[in-house]
Amino acid sequence: MSSQLTQIAPLSQPVELGVDPATFSAEVETEIDTHLSKYPVARSAILPLMFIVQRERGYLDPPGVLYLANRLKVRVTDIWEVATFYSMIHTEPIGKYHIQVCRTLSCKIRGAGQVTEHCSKKLGIKVGETTADGRFTLSEVECLGSCGTAPMLQVNFDYHENLTPEKIDQVLNALP
């Protein structure tokens, strides 16, 4: 498979997404350059760059995809095929705060179900939904490596562990 890396050539006909590629500030461009400098093959930076696009644009939208294709000199479909494989890459809009409740065994037997239920009730949405104001998306996710401090949830990248209903309220109420 690795030999394909060098064989991928840009399509002669550009894929029409009907949008212009995203643009970023000089500061973000520098950050992107730093990531690219780590690898002998630009495409290796695809996931780190996707996280940057998501941070800057809320999700990996079509202009973001087109930007990455141009920047990494790969096809738009190469970007899509990677984007759709990884659960942390969002190709649809997502809430400002992504509430991710771990559902896997160690958390499950220490009360993950009640955590999900509590969040669902408090936010007024079901798992997989986003609040009307776009602030919260509620998800159940697989093991986040927090089994000794179960039950837990992650808000975007932040871990919140040893949860109780009171602690969940504190965490959610404290979000700006």
Add this chain to the structure above:
Amino acid sequence: MRIEAIGCEPLQLRRVHLENSRGLDVYRRNGGYEAIKKVLDGMSPDDVINEVKKSALRGRGGAGFPTGMKWSFVPKDSPKPKYVVCNADESEPGTFKDRYLMERDPHMLIEGMLIAAYALNAKTNYIYTRGEYKYLIDIMDVALEEARAAGLLGSNILGTNFSCDIHTHSGAGAYICGEETALLSSLEGLRGHPRMKPPFPAVSGLYACPTVVNNVETLTAVPDIIKMGGEAYQKLGTEKSGGTKLWSVSGHVNLPGVYELPMGYDDMEKFIFEDCGGMLDGKNLKAVIPGGSSVYIMRADQIAGKDVRMDYEGLVAAGSSVGSGGFIVMDETVDVFESTKNLTEFYKHESCGWCTPCREGTDWLVKVFKRIDSGAGRPEDAQLMLDLCDNIEGKSFCPLGDAAAWPIQSAIKRFPEDFARRLTRNGDGIS
């Protein structure tokens, strides 16, 4: 959460409780970067590999492959660049030891990687960390910068002609990327699909170059092996399982946490009922999954009074395996049908879709679990699930398929009562 060594001097956990344990100063004041100095002061790459071989260190990610042997597979005469890749994708349910090693002692990982890079003549090296552990990537970046500024990373390390660099890399939420060839696909910017072996990564890995992929806990064991010598390290454990091992303990115990035990620790019952503070709320022990979700589940009566030795051979003899050391303790309130359903849903979600037995098999298994759960379980369903497992085990492209089959096979065999009471319908009125 408790982080403690039991039955041995703390080795990997030596510094975790020190103030500012992640700082370079603290690391150096407590024995840090002495091993790489010793290596650069007069050990050849072969000397290093031999010490690691003598240590009987086995890969701590789950497969338990002898580390020194893995390193010796890298062809020395290859003109291609070589790579050391640290597998910090820690995603096996029940496993969280690497997280605390990186959080509390990042320089130990850097030093371990430096020694590996020296032994394998690797100039560029990566730490592939699961995307959810972003805060650990930030910690590692700070530590790498500190090391670079102190001349411990980059060109002419410690004034010698040894040069090498280490970079962090982020995954993005895919369990399969903990499988070493899938990890390499992901690191090349592709979907995280596993690759055919052979060729093994040691021959053709990252960018088709010789590559060694080692778990965090494996690499962090290396500095101590160099300092004390491979033989002394091996003697901390048993003949075939050298050194110490970290166990991530979760579930129904009073003191969950990360425990460092000598390999061969005797015994598992004492570990649960004394070291881990005993069962939560004084309930009875029902089951233990000792090595991460993929290993065989054990009944309480396979543990109580059985002097189960906690090392590779001991756990196999007791009917399970060390795996990643993700030690999940379950009390009498747990229904093993439910717990197995939960794990099967995990494997279905994480199957990468590359090969048919795993992609379809895990999906069908979840469907059967759900049907049984809805009240429509039939007497023949246990056999149906075992047949499905048989069509996955050994027939999938990578070990994820086996990992999905083993929990079910062992659960049906060892906890038949939790399945049997649901498998009562005789075909009429099945929804």
